[in-house]
Amino acid sequence: MHLLAVTLYSRDPASGRLLLHAMPVMVVVLCCLAIAYRYYSAFLAAKVAALDDNRITPASRLNDGQNYHPTNKWVLFGHHFAAISGAGPLIGPVLAIQYGFAPGLVWLVIGVCLAGAVQDMLVLTASVRRDGKSIAEIARHELGYPAAIIASVAILFIVIIALAGLGFVVVKALGGEEVKLPPGMTVTLPDGAERPLPQPKPGERDFYTLPPGCTVRYSDKSAASNRPEAFTVSVPAGTPLFAQGDIPKALDEAERLADRGGGTTVIAPVRTATLPAGCTQVVPGSSWGTFTIACTIPIALLVGLWMYRIRPGQVVEASLIGGFLTLAAVVAGNWVPGSPLERYFSLTRDQTIVTLGVYGFIAAVLPVWLLLGPRDYLSSFLKIGTVALLVVSVCVANPALQAPPVNEVFLNGGPTFPGQIFPFVFICIMCGSISGFHSLVSSGTTPKMIEKESHIRTIGYGAMLIEGLVGVVALIAAAALPSELYYAINVPIDQERRYQKQLDEVYDRYGVKLPPEANDPAHAANVDAPAHLDLGKVEEKVGGESLRGRTGGAVTLAVGMSVVFEQAFRWLGVTGEWLLKYWYHFAIMFEALFILTTIDAGTRIARFLFQETAGRVYTPFGRPDWLPGAALASAVVTGGWCWLVHTGSIMTIWPMFGIANQLLAVMALALVTTWLVNHGRGRYAWVTIAPMLFVCSTTLTAGVKVVLIESGKDTTVGYLNAGLTVFVITCVATLLFWSAARWLTVWLGWGKPDGTPNPHGAA
Incomplete structure (x- = not known):
């Protein structure tokens, strides 16, 4: 019993706080997901969707070798999972830790089983039955042309914003970023270090590279901290950080000494710099990550040619070759930083945007079997393999969840996500539970590649369950970090003073309290556990990376993953200072x-949407295999989201993106319900109406709050955010009422459930 108790929970000896461990949480989650797939998805497949392998799928009937192409179930599973699993399941749960781990965990498990996976599977079924058409075309078939126009405008708008948001995260991860530094922050050079000289670069900025060992004080009230790594600070041009000293005063002193008969005046160098307003810390991009990702493109081309041209049908051979080469690229990437190749893969922000845009355009135009499918299939190896490794590592290491179940300090919002726990925890965690963007994939590339209808269950429902699992492991990795470390990374440096009082309360309630012997070197091995890591130690362990103020969740997740991996491998006897560094960069x-x-799958989906819409004006545009139309549509879509990323205006729209994404899910569930009703399966409409009503209630509540907050700012940006949110809400509400009218028409016997409404819009 004692061993069981130790496995389930522990008690912090200093604070007396009861800490739940991660392994039992993971086991319960895996059981819930397995039960949902075994029973609920079987019910959906047999009764609701009535899947039948005797039906010929559009991939076979319309096979053109370009967009419609029958694909092996597991290859398509990899493509679909890679396409739907973006930033949401990784970043959302990490940011939601400020509310505590329990709300996000409950929403992830219940939401993915009863809402997200249901949406993905049934939208995929409806699209396969409609020749692989998009959500907008499904709206046209089920509700008429006016509904299709409303859906097309809303969806195209949302998907470009979504791609810009995802692209912005990739650019920050690979192309580096600049972290704002608070005015008044002081930096003191270590003893013996030379004063850094400014390194002017084109533009109106000077750059100072500060040596390791600097003492930093972020505000006059904060404690001094040591920065073990070198870091670069960008300041307005002509701003001297370290002056030689008070030269006029020294000259006056020298003149007085001369009048008295001579003497020596020493101008002491200033070793402490006080940063003015407008300073930033420059964080370089990841040449390792860029190299590995770049390698997956030629590897994917090789795998695609191997499966369909060199050795047709040899999926296992191609998978083994692709998997081996992908893992080799991951290992080889570790040698790129510091090598002559680094300058080719360490891209600036603008270079990363251009490279990303070119890749998105090419992936959207090339045949799906040549690049998109194989590359996503290979990426799924790394994705699912890493998630599986995380699940096993969580069970082996069994870390204590340092975050509280419910954080009472930040119930009304905090530094990682604004807004109250209800409804914003449901907006913060999007893709891990339910995401409207998934409906675009389920009615975009995937239905054009389904070989048999029975594959829909595995691909639609199963892939979404895996994404929910991704969200759970991301949440556990972040919850296992000490509160002090979590908020040191996630609080913007220039906002530290604003949240200092609340942070002190969080540390007092939920922080790690080291025992008195912590300062005794003889006891260091006993108290320096992963739960007691501070920011300085972690920065040193990950190779001198600057982590403070790296907001957005990505860096926090990388640190959490690396700590869990290190703990698990320590249990297996694998230790070393290099381990945390390797896992951090891998993450x-x-x-x-x-x-x-x-991004690549989303760009292709947006291209299909654009072509379907433009095809109503010029018929050839509506043909996916018409190369001029495909190229022009891809260029417009890629140019749109690249421009948003380049100008940074995505930051003006990001607060409403989560709301828009969830409203798109409401639209998708409403249209699927209409499809069920129109085809005589209205008795099963509750499987989509129930999650639709819940998501609608939370999202509309959040939408109203965002509109009031943004319009109250009385700024152009605020009015833009409010206007865009109102636009999306209006479009979705119109389609929702339109769909409800159709349901009532059939249920009251005023119309036939034959799936053929008046094409001009009558319900």
Whole structure:
């Protein structure tokens, strides 16, 4: 019994706080997901969707070798999972830790089983039955042309914003970023270090590279901390950080000494710099991650040619070759930083945007079997393999969840995500539970590649369950970090003073309290456990990376993953200072790859949407295999989201993106319900109406709050955010009422459930 108790929970000896362990949580989650797949998805397949392998799928009937192409179930599973699994399941749960781990955990498990996986599977079924058409075309078939126009405008708008948001995260991860530093922050050079000289670069900025060992004080009230790594600070041009001293005063002193008969005046160098307003810390990009991701493109081309041209049908051979080469690229990437190759893969922000845009355009135009499918299939190896390794590592290491179940200090919002726990925890955690973006994949590339209808259950429902599992392991990895470390990374440096009082309360309630012997070197081995890591130690262990103020969740997740991996491998007897560094950079690359595969599939989906809409004006545009139309549509879509990323205006729209994404899920569930009703399966409409009503209630509540907050700012940006949110809400509400009218028409006997409404819009 004692062993069981130790496995389930522990008690912090200093604070007396009861800490739940991660392994039992993971086991319960895995059981819930397995039960949902075994029973609920079987019910959906047999009764609700009525899947039948005797039906010929559009992939076979319309096979053109370009967009419609029958694909092996597991290859398509990899493509679909890679396409739907973007930043949401990784970043959302990490940010939601500020509310505590329990709300996010409950929403992830219940939401993915009863809402997200249901949406993905049934939208995929409806699209396969409609020749692989998009959500907008399904709206046209089920509700008429006016509904299709409303859906097309809303969806195209949302998907470009989504791609810009995802692209922005990739650019920050691979192309580096600049972290704002608070005015008044002081930096003191270590003894014996030479004063750094400014390194002017084109533009209006000077750059100072500060040596390791600097003492930093972020505000006059904060404690001094040591920075074990070198770091670069960008300041307005002509701003001297370290002056030689008070030269006028020294000259006056020298003149007085001369009048008295001579003497020596020493001008002491200033070793402490006080930063003015407008300073930033420059964080370089990841050449390791860029190299590995770049390698997956030629590897994917080789795998595609191997499966369909060199050795047709030899999926296992191609998988083994691709998997081996992908793992080799991951290992080889470790040698790129510091090598002559680094300058080719350490890209600037603008270079990363251009490279990302070119890749998105090419992936959207090339035949799906040549690049997109094989690359996503290979990426899924790394994604699913890493997730499986995380699950096993969590069970082996069994870390204590340092975050509280419910954080009472930040119930009304905090530094990682604004807004109250209800409804914003449901907006913060999007893709891990339910995401409208998934409905675009389920009615975009995937239905055009389904070989048999029975594959829909595995691909639609199963892939979404895996994404929910991704969200759970991300949440556990972040919850296992000490509160002090979590908030040191996630609080913007220039906002530290604003949240200092609340942070002190969090540390007092939920922080790690080291025993008195912690300062005794003789006891260091006993108290320096992963739960007691501070920011300085972690920065040193990951190779001198700067982590403070690296907001957005990606860096926090990388640190959490690396700590869990290190603990698990320590149980297996594998130790070393290099271990945490390796896992940290591996996690950064893993996150970027996770998001990038959503961008290439999303760009192709947006291209289909654009072509379907433009095809109503010029018929050839509506043909996916018409190369001029495909190229022009891809260029417009890619140019749109690249421009948003380049100008940074995505930051003006990001607060409403989560709401728009969830409203898209409401739209998808409403249209699937209409499809069920129109085809005589209205008795099963509750499987989609129930999650639709819940998501609608939480999202509309959040939408109203965002509109009031943004419009109250009385700024152009605020009015833009409010206007865009109102636009999306209006479009979705219109389609929702339109769909409800159709349901009532059939249920009251005023119309036939034959799936053929008036094409001009009558319900």
